[in-house]
Amino acid sequence: MSYALEIKDLEKTYKGGVKALRGIDLEVEEGDFYALLGPNGAGKSTTIGIVTSLVNKTSGSVKVFGYDIDSDLTRAKQQIGLVPQEFNFNSFETVQQIVVNQAGYYGVPRKEALIRSEKYLKQSDLWEKRHVRARMLSGGMKRRLMIARALMHEPRLLILDEPTAGVDIELRREMWEFLRELNASGTTIILTTHYLEEAEMLCRNIGIIRAGELIEDTSMKSLLSKLMFETFIFDLDTYENKPEITGYSSELVDETTLHVEVERNQGVNDVFKQLSEQGIKVLSMRNKSNRLEELFLKITEENKQEEDNNV
Amino acid sequence: MFKLYYTALKSLAVKETNRYLRIWVQTLVPPVITTSLYFVIFGNLIGGRIGEMEGFSYMEFIVPGLIMMSVITSSYSNVSSSFFSQKFQKNIEELLIAPVPTHVIMWGFVIGGLGRSILVGALVTLISLFFVPLQAFSWVMIIMTLLMTSILFSLAGLLNGIFAQSFDDVSIVPTFVLQPLTYLGGVFYSISMLPPFWRAVSRVNPIVYMISGFRYGFLGVIDVPVLWTLIILTFFIAVLYTINWYLIETGRGLRS
Numbered sequence: 001m002s003y004a005l006e007i008k009d010l011e012k013t014y015k016g017g018v019k020a021l022r023g024i025d026l027e028v029e030e031g032d033f034y035a036l037l038g039p040n041g042a043g044k045s046t047t048i049g050i051v052t053s054l055v056n057k058t059s060g061s062v063k064v065f066g067y068d069i070d071s072d073l074t075r076a077k078q079q080i081g082l083v084p085q086e087f088n089f090n091s092f093e094t095v096q097q098i099v100v101n102q103a104g105y106y107g108v109p110r111k112e113a114l115i116r117s118e119k120y121l122k123q124s125d126l127w128e129k130r131h132v133r134a135r136m137l138s139g140g141m142k143r144r145l146m147i148a149r150a151l152m153h154e155p156r157l158l159i160l161d162e163p164t165a166g167v168d169i170e171l172r173r174e175m176w177e178f179l180r181e182l183n184a185s186g187t188t189i190i191l192t193t194h195y196l197e198e199a200e201m202l203c204r205n206i207g208i209i210r211a212g213e214l215i216e217d218t219s220m221k222s223l224l225s226k227l228m229f230e231t232f233i234f235d236l237d238t239y240e241n242k243p244e245i246t247g248y249s250s251e252l253v254d255e256t257t258l259h260v261e262v263e264r265n266q267g268v269n270d271v272f273k274q275l276s277e278q279g280i281k282v283l284s285m286r287n288k289s290n291r292l293e294e295l296f297l298k299i300t301e302e303n304k305q306e307e308d309n310n311v
Numbered sequence: 312m313f314k315l316y317y318t319a320l321k322s323l324a325v326k327e328t329n330r331y332l333r334i335w336v337q338t339l340v341p342p343v344i345t346t347s348l349y350f351v352i353f354g355n356l357i358g359g360r361i362g363e364m365e366g367f368s369y370m371e372f373i374v375p376g377l378i379m380m381s382v383i384t385s386s387y388s389n390v391s392s393s394f395f396s397q398k399f400q401k402n403i404e405e406l407l408i409a410p411v412p413t414h415v416i417m418w419g420f421v422i423g424g425l426g427r428s429i430l431v432g433a434l435v436t437l438i439s440l441f442f443v444p445l446q447a448f449s450w451v452m453i454i455m456t457l458l459m460t461s462i463l464f465s466l467a468g469l470l471n472g473i474f475a476q477s478f479d480d481v482s483i484v485p486t487f488v489l490q491p492l493t494y495l496g497g498v499f500y501s502i503s504m505l506p507p508f509w510r511a512v513s514r515v516n517p518i519v520y521m522i523s524g525f526r527y528g529f530l531g532v533i534d535v536p537v538l539w540t541l542i543i544l545t546f547f548i549a550v551l552y553t554i555n556w557y558l559i560e561t562g563r564g565l566r567s
Contacts, residue, residue, distance in 0.1 A: 014567060049567070052408045056566050074312070077410040088401035092333070097326075104322025105409035107315030149405075 003063070004030045004079075004157045004188035005051065010060035012046050012212075020046040022212040023060070028190060028205070030065070030156075033183045035199035035220070036192045037296060038209035044192045045085065047209070048161055052082045065156060078106060081155030083146045085162045091135035095126055098134060099149045106153035113152065120148040123178065140171045147175070157188045164198060176202055196296055200224070210300050226299075231288035232268060234258040237281035245274050259288060319411045320419055327423025331389055338389065338427060339434065342381040346435045349377050350442050353499065365501055365532040371446075374439045375526040376498030379460065381435045383493055383518070386428035386461045387468040388485055390420045394472025395481050403565060413559045417469065417552070424465030425458070432457060446529060452537065453528030459544040460521045466551035473558050473565070497522045502534045517543050 005028040012021040021043045028034045038044050049055030051062055053073065062069045067076035089098045096117050103113035121127040124144040129137060134145060143163060150158060160179075164172045172195075179202060183189050193199055199206060199220070206223055208216035216223065236243070236256045243252065248271060249261040260271050268285070275282055331338040350370070358369035365372060397403040406416055436445070447453060475481045496518030502510050513519050514535065524540030527533045559565065 054404060054407055054566055056562055074315075074410040074412070077408065080408070082408050084404065086401060088404050090397070090400060090402045093326075093329075097329070101322050101326050102405055102409070104325075105319045105406060105411050107318045107410070109318055110322075 002030045002066075004028050004032065004065055005190065006061075006063040007047070007051070008061045010047065010050060010062065011058045012043075012050065012055065013058045020212050021050075021058075021060075024209070024212070024214050026207060026214055026217060028188065030188055031183075031186060032188055032205055033179075033203045034188075034190045035203035035206045036190060036209065037196065037199060037206065038192075039300060042209040043212040044209055045161060046212075048082070048159055048190075048192065052080055052159065053077060078153070079156045081150035081153065081158045083150045083158070083160040083163050085165065087142050087146065089134050089142075089145065089149065092133055094131050094133055095121065095137070095145055096130040098145065099152050102149045103152035108153055116152055116154075117148075120151050124148040140167050143167055143171075144175070147178075151182075155187070157190070158182065159190045161192050162194060163191065164193065164195060172198070208296065208299060216299055229261050229263045229266075232260050232262055232271075232285055233288050234260060234271070234275070234285050235283045236275070237283055239278070239280045241278060243275060243278055243280050245271060256283075315410065316412060316415050319409065320415045320422075323406070323411070323415070323419025324422040324426075327389075327393060327419060328426050330393055331423065331427045338385070339431060342385060342431045343434045343438060346377050346381055347438050349373070350439060354442055365503075365530070367530055367532070368443070371443050371530065372501075372526075373499055374436075374443055375529045376496075376522045378432050378435050378439070379456075379522050379525045380493050380498050382428040382432045382457060382461055383464050383489065383521070384485065385431040386424035386464040387471070387489060388481075389427040390424040390465045390468030391471040391475065391481050391484070392468075393423060394420055394469055395475045395478070398472065398475075398565070399478075407562075407565060413556055416559060417466075417555055420469055420472075421462055421465040424468060425461045428461040428464070429457070448531035449528045451528075452524060456521060456524040456528060456540065456544070459541075459548060460525070463521075463544060463548050463551065466548065466555055469555050470551060470558075473555065473563060476564075492516050492518045497526075497534055501532075517547060520544070 005026065007024055007026040010021050010024040010026075011019075013019050024043070024047060026047075036044050036047070046055055050057045051064065051069070053069065062076075064076040065079045067073075067079065069076045093101070096114075099117045099120065100110065100113040103116060104110065108116065117130070118127065121130055124147060126137075126141060126144055126148060129141065134142065137145065147160070147163065163179075164175055167175065176198065179189060179191075183202075189202075191199065191203060203220055206216065206218065206220050207214055234257070236258055238256065243250075243258060245258075245260060248266075251259045253259055260268075262268055262271070272282060353373060354370035358373070361369040363369070394403070397406075439445075471481060471484050495513065496516050497513070502513045502519060502523075505513060520535055520540040520543040523534040524537055524544075527537055527540075
């Protein structure tokens with residue numbers, strides 16, 4: 001098995017004694033699309049910072065495609081493309097200058113960098129803006145510019161730290177499609193996101209960090225299989241008698257909105273049947289919230305309770 | 312690896328060069344205007360009354376010092392402000408995550424400072440031609456002192472940029488340290504004119520050695536031995552280079 005990223009017993013204590021990472025072990029296979037989730041301040045950005053050399057680790061080891069960041073940092077860095085959370089380009093430079101310069105830092109000659117800039121700026125729908133100063137771009141365009149910049153040296157591992165924060169739904173969908181294609185072409189992708197739907201849609205494997213520890217590291221499928229129930233929202237037509245649902249936990253939130261908790265393998269057919277028998281028409285039905293979101297909250301809460309009990 | 316480092320250095324140097332050329336009104340014009348005023352006021356108007364100094368007209372005497380003054384200020388402020396603003400905007404991270412060694416990062420910024428200061432120096436020299444004819448006693452000394460001084464103050468600016476936490480920190484050193492040391496470094500007078508005590512005090516000021524060496528290149532007159540100029544320049548370059556390298560390598564103010 002070859003790994004794009006191998007992290008062993010990674011610890012980070014910031015000046016002032018804040019322990020951000022408490023011995024993280026993480027392996028991401030080559031070609032994987034991996035989601036790293038966790039609440040704010042859990043240690044996601046610190047982990048990414050250490051892998052990309054923006055944060056000095058306290059102890060532990062990190063290997064990128066087998067290159068140790070302690071002994072072979074240059075080669076390790078060459079494998080990584082980073083899309084950070086905050087805009088960090090020179091906003092007074094033009095779009096093309098930013099991506100071409102960045103390629104140069106990775107040893108891509110200017111002539112080749114100009115060719116690649118056309119490819120990646122076109123892919124990011126920024127080619128028409130190539131002579132525009134970055135500060136004139138919209139928020140979505142700036143996000144795409146950061147992705148284009150990270151791809152200029154054609155990294156084998158792309159790390160995206162909250163890439164779609166503040167991006168509208170349409171653009172987010174476009175970016176997902178783009179990232180899927182990129183992953184399909186062989187690039188390993190690690191993604192941190194607050195949009196759990198995003199992780200569920202894109203990623204094959206998932207890690208959850210809480211308080212500097214990796215509390216879950218598994219496949220998306222097996223994680224979702226832990227979901228014991230889902231809440232569905234039924235939008236009902238006007239009715240004469242109040243709906244009565246047996247065998248399910250349900251709540252009539254307002255006149256025409258019914259929340260029903262459906263256990264795993266229980267199915268929703270019976271809910272429809274009961275409503276139909278009572279002469280109530282269902283206008284539409286949807287999930288109350290993202291499935292992964294429920295699970296995420298449950299896992300992090302359970303972990304917190306375990307910790308509290310141990311104390 | 313050499314090709315990678317060379318391409319990275321070229322990219323950074325081009326970026327730094329583009330930066331000061333893009334804002335030429337802020338980077339190239341002010342030193343030219345300030346020095347022109349010095350030429351007119353001190354050289355033409357007051358200089359005529361001062362008379363000769365070390366066998367040259369006052370105007371001829373102050374030209375090398377004024378060129379050196381603009382070179383020192385330009386190289387220092389170019390690197391300190393560029394490095395700090397990259398830190399401030401966080402786009403220094405572009406360099407920190409890339410496979411660019413610390414030496415390349417340092418030379419990239421130094422080349423920026425070197426380029427701007429040479430350009431400013433050339434413009435100031437050009438302006439001086441309106442007042443005095445160009446003469447050179449030793450081109451080797453002119454070029455060596457110019458390059459070494461520019462490298463030294465680029466490194467000093469880099470150090471300032473590394474430590475700076477705000478834009479105030481970037482302007483404090485040039486205003487309260489660099490400018491007084493330059494004015495007292497013999498730009499407008501020969502330190503041999505000073506009483507023995509103040510002459511001895513002046514010799515502690517490293518800028519005296521740079522201006523003296525540079526003036527020697529133009530006029531052939533010295534305040535301090537040429538060898539000392541080269542020793543002092545080499546010493547400070549080595550010290551500043553080592554400190555900067557250590558700070559960037561360990562991530563002082565750059566990596567948490």
